[in-house]
Amino acid sequence: MEILTGKQIYQADKETIKNQGITSLELMERAGTVCFNWIHQRLQGNPVKILIFCGIGNNGGDGLVIARHMHQYGYNVHCFVVNFSDKRTEGFLENYDKLKDAGVWPTVIKSVDDFPEITAQDVVIDAILGIGLDRKIEGFTVDLIKHINTPQSYTLSIDIPSGLFADKSISTTDTVIEASHTLTFQRPKIAFLLPENEPFIYTWEAIDIGLDENFIASLKEVKHFIVEKRDVQSMYKVRDKFSHKGNFGHSLVIGGSYGKIGAVTLTSKAALKSGSGLVTALIPECGYDILQISIPEVMVEVDSEKQIELFQYVSQPNVIAVGPGIGTLDKTISGFEKFLKSNKLPLVIDADALNILSINKKLLELIPENSILTPHPKEFERLVGKWKNDHDKLNKLKKFVTKYKIVVVLKGANTVIAFNDELYFNTTGNPALATAGSGDVLTGIIVGLVAQNYLPVEAAIFGTYLHGKTASLAVSKTGIETFTASTILEYLGEAYLSLFTEDTPKQAPPPASKKPPQDTDDELYV
Ligand SMILES: NC(=O)C1=CN([C@@H]2O[C@H](COP(=O)(O)OP(=O)(O)OC[C@H]3O[C@@H](n4cnc5c(N)ncnc54)[C@H](OP(=O)(O)O)[C@@H]3O)[C@@H](O)[C@H]2O)[C@@H](O)CC1
Numbered sequence: 001m002e003i004l005t006g007k008q009i010y011q012a013d014k015e016t017i018k019n020q021g022i023t024s025l026e027l028m029e030r031a032g033t034v035c036f037n038w039i040h041q042r043l044q045g046n047p048v049k050i051l052i053f054c055g056i057g058n059n060g061g062d063g064l065v066i067a068r069h070m071h072q073y074g075y076n077v078h079c080f081v082v083n084f085s086d087k088r089t090e091g092f093l094e095n096y097d098k099l100k101d102a103g104v105w106p107t108v109i110k111s112v113d114d115f116p117e118i119t120a121q122d123v124v125i126d127a128i129l130g131i132g133l134d135r136k137i138e139g140f141t142v143d144l145i146k147h148i149n150t151p152q153s154y155t156l157s158i159d160i161p162s163g164l165f166a167d168k169s170i171s172t173t174d175t176v177i178e179a180s181h182t183l184t185f186q187r188p189k190i191a192f193l194l195p196e197n198e199p200f201i202y203t204w205e206a207i208d209i210g211l212d213e214n215f216i217a218s219l220k221e222v223k224h225f226i227v228e229k230r231d232v233q234s235m236y237k238v239r240d241k242f243s244h245k246g247n248f249g250h251s252l253v254i255g256g257s258y259g260k261i262g263a264v265t266l267t268s269k270a271a272l273k274s275g276s277g278l279v280t281a282l283i284p285e286c287g288y289d290i291l292q293i294s295i296p297e298v299m300v301e302v303d304s305e306k307q308i309e310l311f312q313y314v315s316q317p318n319v320i321a322v323g324p325g326i327g328t329l330d331k332t333i334s335g336f337e338k339f340l341k342s343n344k345l346p347l348v349i350d351a352d353a354l355n356i357l358s359i360n361k362k363l364l365e366l367i368p369e370n371s372i373l374t375p376h377p378k379e380f381e382r383l384v385g386k387w388k389n390d391h392d393k394l395n396k397l398k399k400f401v402t403k404y405k406i407v408v409v410l411k412g413a414n415t416v417i418a419f420n421d422e423l424y425f426n427t428t429g430n431p432a433l434a435t436a437g438s439g440d441v442l443t444g445i446i447v448g449l450v451a452q453n454y455l456p457v458e459a460a461i462f463g464t465y466l467h468g469k470t471a472s473l474a475v476s477k478t479g480i481e482t483f484t485a486s487t488i489l490e491y492l493g494e495a496y497l498s499l500f501t502e503d504t505p506k507q508a509p510p511p512a513s514k515k516p517p518q519d520t521d522d523e524l525y526v
């Protein structure tokens with residue numbers, strides 16, 4: 001799914017009006033009505049007190065449309081106009097009149113003295129500022145946002161939490177609505193995916209207001225995407241009936257050191273379980289028994305006694321993962337440098353191998369094109385230096401991948417996969433994945449996919465999706481805390497299967513009379 005900039009949304013807005021022969025007021029009515037329907041479906045006439053705060057622009061206009069419908073449906077709605085400027089838009093003014101015609105006279109807020117009391121039991125709808133925000137909020141609006149945030153009542157933001165910029169970072173002194181949920185129009189904004197905005201974005205969803213989809217699809221300069229199930233479904237390679245293990249590649253996993261054989265064990269197992277036909281682990285001698293006993297399916301070659309120093313192997317892999325548990329002893333560093341000078345195979349580089357690259361950045365030049373680096377933010381910072389904010393981080397990421405012609409998987413809650421000048425945001429997973437060895441498993445899944453001939457960028461996107469999906473599927477059974485890196489491996493099969501099963505609908509559970517869900521196997525359609 002495309003992530004659009006504010007400018008692109010305004011363009012889509014104009015095109016829609018032109019192509020569908022509607023007025024901007026009709027589009028606003030549509031947007032406000034879709035929001036109202038969303039709310040009405042959930043509240044079902046609940047008498048809870050609802051406070052709607054409307055700015056004087058088109059975001060405020062949306063709020064006024066919602067207020068009118070809510071009033072007409074008998075909700076206990078209280079509407080406020082936040083009068084931060086006299087430059088009211090036509091959409092606002094028209095809907096202000098319509099609301100008054102419908103019998104609601106909003107309270108105009110001109111100063112702190114006009115703020116209403118808000119309790120934790122109330123519902124707040126935030127339509128103060130939308131994507132038209134182009135400068136710091138000042139004056140009483142700052143106090144109002146703080147006032148709205150204080151009781152921690154359920155706050156639904158329309159289009160974007162007021163005070164957040166769609167496409168640039170806020171400064172530390174800016175005040176933003178801390179939304180419980182955000183209903184955004186047609187496509188998400190990049191602000192929703194950045195860790196720095198965590199206090200303001202809890203959950204969000206893009207709602208269809210009928211903007212021109214053909215126009216959106218034709219936008220050439222879209223560079224940011226959210227990875228969806230259908231994207232990874234289309235990447236999935238079906239196995240031929242007469243295929244054999246030789247068709248699914250050979251992954252070599254180089255890693256481990258005394259005390260960290262577990263890391264390379266997890267990576268090797270993940271490579272095998274993501275479907276690599278063969279897997280060999282090149283490990284220190286001290287890990288031999290451990291690895292052979294833990295995973296009999298994996299072949300083992302050994303290096304020095306307690307760490308990897310020589311990086312020499314006789315197996316014939318088509319891709320190599322290097323780094324998990326490898327350490328940064330001098331002999332490992334010099335061995336890795338020599339290895340990079342002679343190696344021609346695509347690499348998946350993780351953990352301490354990344355740290356070695358950070359110590360000697362010249363080595364980056366030796367990485368074969370189309371290799372994949374999987375840093376967490378700290379490892380990425382060691383590679384590229386500190387960033388000012390998350391947008392700066394993403395710019396650094398794009399520059400880094402284009403300079404070295406590689407794929408980077410920047411891990412975190414919304415792991416970003418960067419390739420060329422495009423960014424793909426993964427949304428599967430949850431904090432259960434924040435556990436030792438979780439990254440080692442991801443490296444294994446990705447290398448196993450590359451071994452099977454997935455393009456590097458596809459392996460990175462697909463692997464990250466599956467890795468996260470295991471946690472999404474598991475937590476309702478395992479809970480968050482008992483979920484470990486080994487649990488990712490346990491659920492990898494279910495994650496694959498989930499690609500081809502219907503998602504359980506999020507809303508409206510089926511009536512009791514409906515048949516219970518079938519076994520997953522019955523629902524397979526490939
Ligand atoms: N395109 C779509 O898909 C659809 C969009 N729709 C809705 O329109 C919304 C965008 O509306 P919008 O352009 O009127 O801007 P909005 O966010 O209401 O701000 C109002 C004005 O405030 C000003 N201003 C800016 N920063 C400020 C500040 N810090 N402090 C004070 N003032 C500040 C600035 O005006 P200025 O003062 O610069 O002239 C700005 O124009 C969008 O989010 C969505 O909800 C739907 O109705 C239909 C479909």
Ligand SMILES: Nc1ncnc2c1ncn2[C@@H]1O[C@H](COP(=O)(O)OP(=O)(O)O)[C@@H](O)[C@H]1O
Binds near residue numbers: 433439440
């Ligand atoms: N809050 C979270 N939500 C979703 N995924 C997460 C979260 N925290 C961590 N992860 C994922 O877990 C993995 C952790 O990797 P990493 O930090 O390298 O762990 P380790 O070094 O223990 O293997 C990454 O894939 C990351 O995206």
Ligand SMILES: [K+]
Binds near residue numbers: 127129158
């Ligand atoms: K808003």
